[in-house]
Amino acid sequence: MNHLSIEQIDEFVDGALEPRRMEEIDLHLRTCEECRGKLLALRRFDRMLRRLPPQRVSPAFTTRVLSSLGVDESPSLAWTILKNLAPLVALTLVVGIVMLILRLSGSTLGPTPQATQTITGTIGDAVSVGTSTLSRWLRTISPIASGGYGLTVLVLLLFALIAAIDRFIFLPLAKRKIS
C-alpha cells in the first residue's frame, strides 16, 4: 500500500470512511512509521483547533434578545414586592386625593364635612395607633429607628437588604438551576 494522503488520514481521524476502509488504513498505520507521524501531527493540530475558545458576545446580549421578544427575565424579589405593593399604594393615593379634594372644596356631594371628619378621624386614629405601635416595636429591636426619620430609614434599609439578597443570592441560584 502506498503512503496515505492527508485527506485519507483526515477522513480516518473523523471516522468518515466505510468500516472496511477504516480497517485497511488502521492496518497500514500500524506498519508505516511515516504515515503514523503524519497522523499524530494532524491529531495535534486538530486538538488545538477544537480547544479554541468561542468568542464572547456582549454581556447584555441575552437581555436584548429577550426584550426584543417581549419576554422578561426572571422577575427579582424586589420587583415582585414593589409590584404587589403597587395596588395598595395606588389605592392610598386615590383615597388621599379624594379626601383632600373633599376637604378643600367643602363639597356637599360626598359625605358631609362632619361625617368626613368623623371617618378621617377614625381612620387617622387607627393608622396613628398602628404606626406608633410599629415604630415603638422597631425602636426596641433597632436603634436606627429612633430618630426623626428613623422608621423611613429602617424600611429603606430593609428593602435594600432584601434587594441585595435577591440580586446576589436568589437570582444567581435560580439562573444556575435553570441552566
Added chain:
Amino acid sequence: MSLSDSELIERIRAGGKRFYGALVDRHRDRGFTLAVRMLHNREDAEEALQDAFVRAYRSLEKFEGASKFGTWFYRILYNVCLTKIAGREHDPEEVEYEDDRPSEIPSMSDSDAREMTEFLYSIIDALPAKYRTVLSLFYLQELSYDEIVEVTQRPLGTVKVQLARARRLLRERWNSSEGGAASAR
C-alpha cells in the same frame, strides 16, 4: 443539575418563556463565533445572532427534535448570515473582501495561550469565506459531516471537499508561519 436543551424547550413550550434566556446563554458564544467567521464583522455578527435567536424562538413550535437544537439553530443562523452577505453584495462598499483574495497572515511573536488563540483565529479569518464557515462548523461548533450538511444544505461530497481544502490551506498557512515553528518545538 442543569436542564438539557430539550427539557428547556419543553418548559418554554409549556409557557415558561423566560427559560429561553438559558438556551440563549448556552448557544450564544458558539453562535457568535460562527457569525463572526461568516460576516467578518462583530457588529454585524451580533445583529445576525440576535435575529437568528428571535427567529428560532418564533419557530420553536416547528422544532421537532429530530436533530439537536444547536444544529437546528446554526442552520437558522447560517441562513441569516447568508442573507446579510447577499445584502452586502448589492452594496459593493459594504463587501469587506473577495472570497479568494489572498490575505496576509500576521506573524506570532509569543507562544502564550491567549496569543496562540488570537493567532489561530487570525489565520482562519484570512481564509476564504466558504472555508472559514465549514471550519467553524466542524471545529468550533463541533458538528459532524452530516450535521454540516443539514446546516448548509450542501451535498456531503461538497462538504467533504470544502473541509479538506480548508484544512489543507489552514495547515499550510500555520506551517509557514512562526506559529507552526513554535508548535513544532
